[in-house]
Amino acid sequence: MAGTGETTMTHLPPEILTNVFSAVSDTRTRNAMSLVCQSFRCLERRTRTSLTLRGNARDLHILPTCFRYVTDLDLSLVSPWGHALFAASTSHQSDPQQQAIELRNAFPRVTSLTLYARSPVTLHLLLLVPWPDLRHVKLVRWHVRPPASQPGTDFADLFHRCRSLTSLDLSSFYHWPEDLPPVLAANPITAASMRRLNLLTTSFTEGFKSHEIQQITAWCPNLEHLLLACTFDARYLGYVGDETLTAIASNCPKLTLLHLGDTASLSNRRGNPNDSGFSDEDARISRATMVEFFSGLPLLEELVLDVCKNVRESCFALEVLNSKCPRLRTLGLRQFHGICLAIGSQLDGVALCQGLQSLSVANCGDLNDMGLIEIGRGCSRLVKFHVQGCKLITEKGLRTLTCLLRKTLVDVKVSCCLNLETFAALRALEPIRDRIERLHVDCVWNGMKESDDGLGQSLLNFDLNKLEDEQCFGQDFASMDSEGTSQNKRQRCSYSPPPEEVEIDDSLMQSNGNGYWGTSWDKLKYLSLWIGVGDMLSPLPMAGLEDCPSLEEIRIRVEGDCRGKPKPSETEFGLSILACYPNLSKMQLDCGDTRGYALTAPSGQMDLSLWERFFLNGIGTLSLDELDYWPPQDEDVNQRSLSLPAAGLLQECYTLRKLFIHGTAHEHFMNFFLKIPNLRDVQLREDYYPAPESDMSTEMRVGSCSRFEYALNRRQISD
Numbered sequence: 001m002a003g004t005g006e007t008t009m010t011h012l013p014p015e016i017l018t019n020v021f022s023a024v025s026d027t028r029t030r031n032a033m034s035l036v037c038q039s040f041r042c043l044e045r046r047t048r049t050s051l052t053l054r055g056n057a058r059d060l061h062i063l064p065t066c067f068r069y070v071t072d073l074d075l076s077l078v079s080p081w082g083h084a085l086f087a088a089s090t091s092h093q094s095d096p097q098q099q100a101i102e103l104r105n106a107f108p109r110v111t112s113l114t115l116y117a118r119s120p121v122t123l124h125l126l127l128l129v130p131w132p133d134l135r136h137v138k139l140v141r142w143h144v145r146p147p148a149s150q151p152g153t154d155f156a157d158l159f160h161r162c163r164s165l166t167s168l169d170l171s172s173f174y175h176w177p178e179d180l181p182p183v184l185a186a187n188p189i190t191a192a193s194m195r196r197l198n199l200l201t202t203s204f205t206e207g208f209k210s211h212e213i214q215q216i217t218a219w220c221p222n223l224e225h226l227l228l229a230c231t232f233d234a235r236y237l238g239y240v241g242d243e244t245l246t247a248i249a250s251n252c253p254k255l256t257l258l259h260l261g262d263t264a265s266l267s268n269r270r271g272n273p274n275d276s277g278f279s280d281e282d283a284r285i286s287r288a289t290m291v292e293f294f295s296g297l298p299l300l301e302e303l304v305l306d307v308c309k310n311v312r313e314s315c316f317a318l319e320v321l322n323s324k325c326p327r328l329r330t331l332g333l334r335q336f337h338g339i340c341l342a343i344g345s346q347l348d349g350v351a352l353c354q355g356l357q358s359l360s361v362a363n364c365g366d367l368n369d370m371g372l373i374e375i376g377r378g379c380s381r382l383v384k385f386h387v388q389g390c391k392l393i394t395e396k397g398l399r400t401l402t403c404l405l406r407k408t409l410v411d412v413k414v415s416c417c418l419n420l421e422t423f424a425a426l427r428a429l430e431p432i433r434d435r436i437e438r439l440h441v442d443c444v445w446n447g448m449k450e451s452d453d454g455l456g457q458s459l460l461n462f463d464l465n466k467l468e469d470e471q472c473f474g475q476d477f478a479s480m481d482s483e484g485t486s487q488n489k490r491q492r493c494s495y496s497p498p499p500e501e502v503e504i505d506d507s508l509m510q511s512n513g514n515g516y517w518g519t520s521w522d523k524l525k526y527l528s529l530w531i532g533v534g535d536m537l538s539p540l541p542m543a544g545l546e547d548c549p550s551l552e553e554i555r556i557r558v559e560g561d562c563r564g565k566p567k568p569s570e571t572e573f574g575l576s577i578l579a580c581y582p583n584l585s586k587m588q589l590d591c592g593d594t595r596g597y598a599l600t601a602p603s604g605q606m607d608l609s610l611w612e613r614f615f616l617n618g619i620g621t622l623s624l625d626e627l628d629y630w631p632p633q634d635e636d637v638n639q640r641s642l643s644l645p646a647a648g649l650l651q652e653c654y655t656l657r658k659l660f661i662h663g664t665a666h667e668h669f670m671n672f673f674l675k676i677p678n679l680r681d682v683q684l685r686e687d688y689y690p691a692p693e694s695d696m697s698t699e700m701r702v703g704s705c706s707r708f709e710y711a712l713n714r715r716q717i718s719d
Helices: 014-022 027-034 036-047 056-064 096-106 119-124 155-163 177-186 190-194 209-218 241-252 287-294 315-324 369-380 397-405 422-427 470-481 575-580 610-617 644-650 667-675 704-713
Strands: 050-052 072-075 112-116 138-140 165-172 196-199 225-231 257-262 302-310 329-338 357-360 384-388 411-415 438-443 525-533 551-563 586-595 626-630 658-661 679-684
Touching: 014 036, 027 036, 036 397, 056 096, 096 119, 112 119, 112 257, 119 155, 155 165, 155 177, 177 190, 177 209, 190 209, 209 225, 209 241, 241 287, 287 315, 397 422, 422 438, 586 610, 610 644, 626 644, 644 667, 667 679, 667 704, 679 704
Parallel strands: 050 072, 072 112, 112 138, 138 165, 165 196, 196 225, 225 257, 257 302, 302 329, 329 357, 357 384, 384 411, 411 438, 438 525, 525 551, 551 586, 586 626, 626 658, 658 679
Antiparallel strands: none
16 A cells, blocks of 8 residues: 555556557456556446457346447357357347347447347347447358358348448358348449448358459459459469459559459468479460550559469560559469579579568478579568468578568468478578567478588588679589589679678678578467377477577467278377476467277277367476367268367366367366356357357257356366
C-alpha cells in the first residue's frame, strides 16, 4: 500500500493511462490489469477493441455488457463448436431472435465480425438490426453446404443489409463458387464498395471459373485486395489464362494485393522431392500477357501466383514487374521457370526486384545455386525467403544466399528440396543462426552419418569482400555447380559490389575454428517441422538445433500412410527431446495427414490408437501452456477421433492451460483432462473438410460438451 503523499500509477492523467492500456495486447495481462481497482477495470474495458467469445451458446442470456467499445468481435469459437449460435437453451428457452438482438446491443461498435455460420439463419438473425459501421466480415464453415440452400442464400442478407461492407473473407467457409456472383449482381452498390475479397477457399475442388472471375472483378472495380482459388489447367473448362489475367488488370487497377492460387496448391501435403519441378502441362499464359498484366497493376505491393502448371521463359516478364510495380514488397511464384537465368554476372529476372522483402518460390525446375546467388545479390532487402520443391539447389547456393542476406533475413523455409535434407539445410543457415526468428525445415535424416568436412567451409574459401570483378565472381560460383572439386575451381577472385548491392559483413568470415559462426539460435522463436510417418524426431538436436534459448512455439506436421508401415523399433516418436528448449510453451502437433486404420487393423499392422501412443509418448515431459492436436485419420470412414492412449498421454501435460483437439472424442476420454490442474480452455474443433454432419452416438454431442465444460469451469484455478 502506498504511503501518504506517494505518487502511484493511478495519479497519472487519464490520457496517459489510456495510451498505456491501449498498448497492452496480451489478454491475460489485460485481465490482470482490470483486477487492480475499479478505475483500472473501467479503463481496460474502454480500451479493449478486440474480443473472442469462448463461452457456451446456451449462456448467451448472461452475456457480458461491459465490453461496449469492442470493434473486432469473433464469434466463430463459441461452444459447442460448429453448432447453431442461436439455438434455444434447454434451461431458459430463450427466443433466438431476442438472443441475437441482445448480442447486437452488447457490442454496439462492431466494425469487424468473425462468425461460424453453419446455416444462413445464423447470419439472418444477427443482422436483423445490423451494425451501422460493419465493414469487415469473415464467415467460417467447415461443414458441408446445406443441400437445400439456394445459391447465394448464405450471403444475401449480408450484402443487402450491410451497406458499409468493404471486406469479406470466405477462405474458411465451405460454399460453392457459383454462390457469390448472383449476390454481387443483385447488390451493385455494395459490390462496388468492396475493397477486400478473400475467396481462397480450401474446400474448392475446381475453384472459380474464368467467366466468374471476370464477373466478380467487373462488379467490384474498387478492389484493393483479391485472393482467388481457380484452376490454370487448360484441360478444364473455365481455366485461367491470358484473357482472365488481362480482365483482372483492366477491371481492378487499384489492386495492392493479388493472390491467384490453383486448387492443387491448396493441399497441405508436401509433395515428392524427386519431382523435376516441371508439370506435364503448360499454363496458357504468354510472356506478352504477363507483361501487360504487370503493367496494368502499378500499385501492387503483394503478388502470389500459385499456378501449378509450367510458366516458361518468365525472366523478362519479371524484369518488367520490377519497373511496372515499384511498390512490390512480397512475391510468391509456383511452377515459374527461368525466374533467374544467372548468365554471367549481370542480374536478371526476379533478382532485379530490389525492393522485395519477401520471396517464395516453389517447383522452379531450373532454379540452381547460381540463381540463388543472384537473388541474394539483387534482392538485398529480403526479410523472408521460402523455397520449396527446387531440385537443383544445394547447400552451397543456400549458404551463399544467407551470407549475402545476413543483415536482413529472419524468416526461412526450406522444404522438399532433394539436395537439402535437414543437416545440409541447417548447415547452410549457419551465417544467420544468431539472427533468424522463424524457420521451417523437413526432417529428412539422410545426412546423419555424413561428416561436415568441406561442406561447412566450402564457401569460406571465397573472400567475397575481396572479389575484383563481376565476371570473375560469376565464373567462380559457376564452378561450384560443376561436378569436379579440383582446387582450380575454388580460386580466389576479387569483387567490389556496386553501391546498390549488399555487402557481406566482415564478421561472417570469423568462425569458431570449425567453419561455423556459432552453435546457438539466439533469436529463433518459431520452428516448423515436417516429418514422414515412421521416422523419428530424436535426431533433431544432433542436426544442429540443440541450442534454441528463445524458442517459444513449435509446429510438427506428421504426414504419410501408416498402412503397410512396420511397427517402429522405438516406443517413442521423440517429443521428449524438445525438453531441451527452456521457453517452449506452445505446440501444434498435426497428424491430420497421417492415414491409417481407425478400427481393427489387419494382422501385423498397428491401428491408429497404437500410432497415437507412439506419437505422444513423452509429451508429458514438456512444460507446455498451449497445445493444438490433430489426431490421425481414417479416410475410409472420415473419422479423426482421439483414442484412449492419446487421452491418457495428454492428461500427463500438467502445465497446460489451453488444449484444442481438431477432431472428435468420447465424453469419458475428455473427462481425463479434468485432472490437469490449471487447464482453463478446452475445445473440440472439427475444422477439416468435410466436417462430420452429425457426431456418432458414442462421441461428443451438444449435451456431452456442455457437461464437460460445466465440470471444467466449476474447478478452482490457482491463478
